[in-house]
Amino acid sequence: MIQIEDLKFQYPRAEFTLRLPQLVIESGQRVAIVGPSGCGKTTLLNLISGITLPRVGTVTVCGEEVSAMSDASRRNFRIAKIGMVFQQFELVEYLDVLSNILLPFSINSTLSKSSEVRCRAIEFAEAMGLKEKLARRPAQLSQGEQQRVAICRALITEPGVVLADEPTGNLDPENKRRILDLIFQLAEKQNQTLIVVTHDMGILSGFDRVIDFEEMRFSNTDKESSDAAHGAVGEQI
Amino acid sequence: MKGPLWLAWRYVLFHKAKSLILVACIVLTTILPVAVKLLVWQFDQKIVARAASTPSVVGAKGSSLDLVLSALYFKQGVIEPVAYAEVERAYGDGLATAIPLHCMFTAMDYPVVGTSLEYFDYRELELGGGTLFVSLGDCVVGHKVAEMLSVNVGDQIISDRANVLDLAGQSPLKLNVVGVLEASRTPDDWAVFVDLKTAWVIQGLGHGHQDLNKESPDSPVLMASESGRIIANRGVVSYIEITDDNADSFHFHGDTDEFPVTAILVSASGFKEETILQGRYDSSDSEVQFVRPEIVVRDLMTIVFQVNRFFNANAILIGGSTAMLLVLVVLLSLRLRKREMETMFRLGCSRGTIVWLQVGEMGIIFGLAMVFVLLGSTWVWMISGDIVEGLLVNSR
Numbered sequence: 001m002i003q004i005e006d007l008k009f010q011y012p013r014a015e016f017t018l019r020l021p022q023l024v025i026e027s028g029q030r031v032a033i034v035g036p037s038g039c040g041k042t043t044l045l046n047l048i049s050g051i052t053l054p055r056v057g058t059v060t061v062c063g064e065e066v067s068a069m070s071d072a073s074r075r076n077f078r079i080a081k082i083g084m085v086f087q088q089f090e091l092v093e094y095l096d097v098l099s100n101i102l103l104p105f106s107i108n109s110t111l112s113k114s115s116e117v118r119c120r121a122i123e124f125a126e127a128m129g130l131k132e133k134l135a136r137r138p139a140q141l142s143q144g145e146q147q148r149v150a151i152c153r154a155l156i157t158e159p160g161v162v163l164a165d166e167p168t169g170n171l172d173p174e175n176k177r178r179i180l181d182l183i184f185q186l187a188e189k190q191n192q193t194l195i196v197v198t199h200d201m202g203i204l205s206g207f208d209r210v211i212d213f214e215e216m217r218f219s220n221t222d223k224e225s226s227d228a229a230h231g232a233v234g235e236q237i
Numbered sequence: 238m239k240g241p242l243w244l245a246w247r248y249v250l251f252h253k254a255k256s257l258i259l260v261a262c263i264v265l266t267t268i269l270p271v272a273v274k275l276l277v278w279q280f281d282q283k284i285v286a287r288a289a290s291t292p293s294v295v296g297a298k299g300s301s302l303d304l305v306l307s308a309l310y311f312k313q314g315v316i317e318p319v320a321y322a323e324v325e326r327a328y329g330d331g332l333a334t335a336i337p338l339h340c341m342f343t344a345m346d347y348p349v350v351g352t353s354l355e356y357f358d359y360r361e362l363e364l365g366g367g368t369l370f371v372s373l374g375d376c377v378v379g380h381k382v383a384e385m386l387s388v389n390v391g392d393q394i395i396s397d398r399a400n401v402l403d404l405a406g407q408s409p410l411k412l413n414v415v416g417v418l419e420a421s422r423t424p425d426d427w428a429v430f431v432d433l434k435t436a437w438v439i440q441g442l443g444h445g446h447q448d449l450n451k452e453s454p455d456s457p458v459l460m461a462s463e464s465g466r467i468i469a470n471r472g473v474v475s476y477i478e479i480t481d482d483n484a485d486s487f488h489f490h491g492d493t494d495e496f497p498v499t500a501i502l503v504s505a506s507g508f509k510e511e512t513i514l515q516g517r518y519d520s521s522d523s524e525v526q527f528v529r530p531e532i533v534v535r536d537l538m539t540i541v542f543q544v545n546r547f548f549n550a551n552a553i554l555i556g557g558s559t560a561m562l563l564v565l566v567v568l569l570s571l572r573l574r575k576r577e578m579e580t581m582f583r584l585g586c587s588r589g590t591i592v593w594l595q596v597g598e599m600g601i602i603f604g605l606a607m608v609f610v611l612l613g614s615t616w617v618w619m620i621s622g623d624i625v626e627g628l629l630v631n632s633r
Contacts (some may be wrong), residue, residue, distance in 0.1 A: 046251070049583070071587075079584060084584060086583075088576075092244075092578075106240035107240055107585070107586035108240075109240065153584075209528075212528075
């Protein structure tokens with residue numbers, strides 16, 4: 001479960017402030033976050049994953065208060081409990097597919113790369129239709145394939161929460177549908193909470209909840225009417 | 238550290254060209270001064286060792302360095318010869334032993350050194366086969382000469398004409414190889430040793446020809462014959478090879494005391510005797526000089542080391558600029574990899590691990606470079622002896 005209480009966040013030297021009085025996302029829920037650019041969707045993902053810290057308020061993920069953790073604890077928490085998928089895939093160009101999937105195990109010493117993990121990576125790749133391409137490098141893959149590798153990388157640590165920032169933003173319609181189905185399938189199989197930031201209104205039907213940030217942005221930027229607006233958004237949420 | 242190092246290794250492998258260029262930059266910048274250092278050190282060792290094993294040299298006044306190079310490395314044509322009488326003078330009243338050296342000619346492009354048998358004991362040269370020269374026309378070849386010319390005991394080599402265009406000049410002489418020296422890794426390996434008299438024959442100061450006394454008065458080679466004095470024309474057959482049959486016909490015209498020697502190796506029986514000898518030669522009216530090769534060579538090395546200091550400064554400057562370029566490359570690489578680092582951080586990688594990733598990459602590059610530097614330096618070290626020897630021999 002993800003629980004956000006009285007959250008307030010502002011980037012240094014920026015006018016925009018993100019305020020969230022309360023947001024609760026149950027385990028296993030599939031949540032889409034929509035809204036115009038710059039309204040704080042990615043910031044929310046960063047707050048949930050502990051990449052950034054709120055000025056005020058608490059963020060609790062899987063029973064652990066992320067906002068109260070030390071830097072090292074947040075890193076370890078992030079790599080173990082959070083899976084991340086990015087719009088630009090962000091694969092490491094000099095690693096092959098298998099090594100990219102296993103990347104979290106190479107960059108954090110708290111995870112150990114056992115043979116079991118290796119087998120799991122190959123299973124994921126197989127499920128994603130990448131079994132024959134394990135030795136290839138990202139540049140040798142299509143965009144759809146690259147995103148599938150990124151999804152495998154996000155899920156390899158069996159995280160409780162998967163955060164996807166525009167995962168279909170760079171894909172053609174056919175791949176878009178396929179990738180979303182794969183994410184849903186795998187998340188459901190492992191009972192993972194899935195939060196997807198998207199601009200694409202056409203894919204919202206597959207989600208359990210949709211959080212529209214457009215109204216929140218309005219309320220967040222207007223301090224005078226924030227309480228009322230939060231209430232309204234909260235209801236909507 | 239295993240993970241970041243592994244990632245760094247994968248990065249280095251993926252960017253082969255970039256990595257190789259960086260490695261090459263470091264290797265070239267490092268190995269050049271290292272190689273020069275090794276060569277200078279080897280040069281110093283060799284030249285000083287040779288000089289130290291030669292207590293003193295007597296020769297014509299002039300450049301003491303030329304005299305030392307003539308006596309130690311058989312350098313030709315750089316110093317005027319002195320009369321053989323100087324050898325006797327050095328022996329003089331038993332103050333020292335004197336070994337004459339006469340090196341004015343070559344045989345098959347290798348210097349012919351006319352000397353006495355004492356030279357081989359003096360230099361502690363061992364025979365690899367055959368004997369030392371015993372007759373006129375015999376020669377003992379150095380190890381390298383034998384190797385390069387593929388000659389052995391029983392073979393013959395021919396002395397070179399001093400001037401190939403002077404057809405009327407002294408004819409080449411066939412030398413009989415009677416001995417081959419063991420390798421000594423000194424200039425002696427690259428020389429052909431003959432008896433001093435053989436050297437004078439090569440120079441044309443002595444010769445052998447058909448016996449004119451046996452010729453009939455109307456022989457075409459005789460121009461005149463009166464009261465035991467025979468005058469012959471150029472038709473007389475001069476021998477270009479000394480054999481048992483014609484050895485007796487070889488003779489010298491003139492006083493051998495006036496015959497030339499290039500230098501005299503002098504080994505005084507003690508410090509006192511050496512000082513007395515030096516006193517004799519240092520007098521202003523003397524036409525010869527007495528030098529201690531070690532002092533001359535150390536003076537030369539002082540100059541070499543001074544020049545080397547400029548080279549060192551140059552190497553430091555080049556090293557500094559290469560280091561700055563490497564830093565620039567690393568900074569640009571960091572900029573190019575910013576997104577990759579950011580992704581790793583977002584996934585849960587610590588800043589420290591990211592730093593280790595960079596340090597690992599540079600460590601691998603430097604490690605590889607150092608391996609090549611080590612291999613290169615070992616190779617240079619192994620061949621430096623030959624290079625220096627070649628330099629010294631080729632300077633003749």
